Amino acid sequence: MKRTNVKLLLLGVLMVSISLFINSRIPAGVSYAQQQSVEYSCPMHPEVKSKTPGDCPKCGMHLKQASKPDETTAKEDSRWGESPFPNVELTTQDGKKVHFYDDLIKGKVIALELIYTTCKYNCPLETARMVQVQKLLGDRMGKDIFFYSITIEPEHDTPEVLKAYAEKYNVGPGWLFLTGKPADIKLISKKLGLDKLPNGNDPDGHMPSLLIGNEKTGIWMRNSALDNTKFMALKIQQLLGYGAQAAINIGAANSTESAKLDIDKGKYLFATRCAACHTIGNGDKVGPDLLGVTSVRDRAWLNRMIVEPDKLIEEKDPIATALFKKYREIRMPRLGLAQEDVNTVIDFMKTQTAEFKKQETAGTQN
Numbered sequence: 197m198k199r200t201n202v203k204l205l206l207l208g209v210l211m212v213s214i215s216l217f218i219n220s221r222i223p224a225g226v227s228y229a230q231q232q233s234v235e236y237s238c239p240m241h242p243e244v245k246s247k248t249p250g251d252c253p254k255c256g257m258h259l260k261q262a263s264k265p266d267e268t269t270a271k272e273d274s275r276w277g278e279s280p281f282p283n284v285e286l287t288t289q290d291g292k293k294v295h296f297y298d299d300l301i302k303g304k305v306i307a308l309e310l311i312y313t314t315c316k317y318n319c320p321l322e323t324a325r326m327v328q329v330q331k332l333l334g335d336r337m338g339k340d341i342f343f344y345s346i347t348i349e350p351e352h353d354t355p356e357v358l359k360a361y362a363e364k365y366n367v368g369p370g371w372l373f374l375t376g377k378p379a380d381i382k383l384i385s386k387k388l389g390l391d392k393l394p395n396g397n398d399p400d401g402h403m404p405s406l407l408i409g410n411e412k413t414g415i416w417m418r419n420s421a422l423d424n425t426k427f428m429a430l431k432i433q434q435l436l437g438y439g440a441q442a443a444i445n446i447g448a449a450n451s452t453e454s455a456k457l458d459i460d461k462g463k464y465l466f467a468t469r470c471a472a473c474h475t476i477g478n479g480d481k482v483g484p485d486l487l488g489v490t491s492v493r494d495r496a497w498l499n500r501m502i503v504e505p506d507k508l509i510e511e512k513d514p515i516a517t518a519l520f521k522k523y524r525e526i527r528m529p530r531l532g533l534a535q536e537d538v539n540t541v542i543d544f545m546k547t548q549t550a551e552f553k554k555q556e557t558a559g560t561q562n
């Protein structure tokens with residue numbers, strides 16, 4: 197009799213401790229029923245739901261866990277828990293304070309990228325290519341389309357630093373460069389699913405990505421900021437509801453800027469990786485005109501200038517240092533091209549120069 201009592205007591209203690217153990221595994225404030233129904237959903241497409249983590253089939257964004265009370269702050273929960281756009285305060289390159297959702301996103305068509313001004317890899321090319329997109333969008337910029345570049349290095353990128361950066365790239369109206377409190381910027385990038393982005397100066401950690409969308413219609417897409425610029429301008433205009441019309445406008449821009457995608461690899465590489473900053477024979481852009489560069493510099497130097505321009509400057513190579521000074525200390529970025537592509541692009545600069553000279557002499561003879 198006594199023995200059974202002890203057994204029952206032990207059993208009881210065991211059951212209580214098991215349930216205590218289970219409870220301790222559940223974050224405070226979430227009932228067991230809730231815990232079981234945890235779902236993942238897309239911050240941009242709330243209708244996309246999944247029992248398991250993954251990417252949104254509509255926009256590729258990482259699905260976020262629906263209820264995770266331990267990760268969100270009380271402030272966020274009470275005021276903008278449901279919105280993917282936290283209304284945090286940011287500062288523009290002109291020192292103006294703005295609210296992320298109310299002033300920058302609400303009711304607008306936007307393109308948003310994360311940057312940092314000391315980036316030696318793809319960010320300078322991204323910015324330069326966005327400048328091309330901005331030109332294609334013409335006077336719609338600042339009226340119904342807005343670009344935002346938010347720094348992920350707010351400690352370094354003050355409004356003054358961002359202003360200098362924007363000026364170097366000849367950024368036009370309707371494009372804000374923003375800084376803010378590190379925690380607020382982290383929150384934005386996390387909410388927008390851009391937090392797997394630039395990782396210091398680690399070339400592999402950098403996945404250029406751009407978010408474009410229309411807050412009114414709720415349509416959002418993620419793109420590589422290195423996409424074909426005309427295609428991107430077209431997509432942005434389509435978000436505004438300009439369908440065929442946009443296609444016509446971009447088509448017109450096509451013939452004047454560079455030609456459509458060509459099978460020629462050198463031309464393609466130059467158009468997508470270099471032409472945002474360089475021309476061959478049409479004058480300086482952000483970087484120098486490369487007409488004739490293959491005859492004034494030796495091949496090994498050119499190779500290094502394309503592969504590791506930052507090293508040349510670090511080593512105080514006199515030519516690279518002088519160029520860096522002359523071009524207002526904008527970096528020629530490391531573009532991560534394969535050696536084969538570097539060869540192709542150098543050959544392209546050579547043949548383009550010859551082609552340009554030929555046309556020039558033909559022109560003067562006429």
Ligand code: HEC
Pocket residue numbers: 320321324465466469470471472473474482483484486489493498501502505516519520521523525526527528529531541
């Ligand atoms: C984001 C802008 C940018 C991009 C993209 C870029 N460059 Fe440059 N490049 C520069 C700048 C700026 C300089 C001047 C040197 C400096 O400031 O580091 C330069 C310098 C050079 C030079 C040296 C010119 C001389 O007179 O010796 C060469 C060659 C060159 N770039 C080739 C390329 C090639 C090829 C590509 C594409 C594969 C490319 N660049 C992409 C900005 C860029």
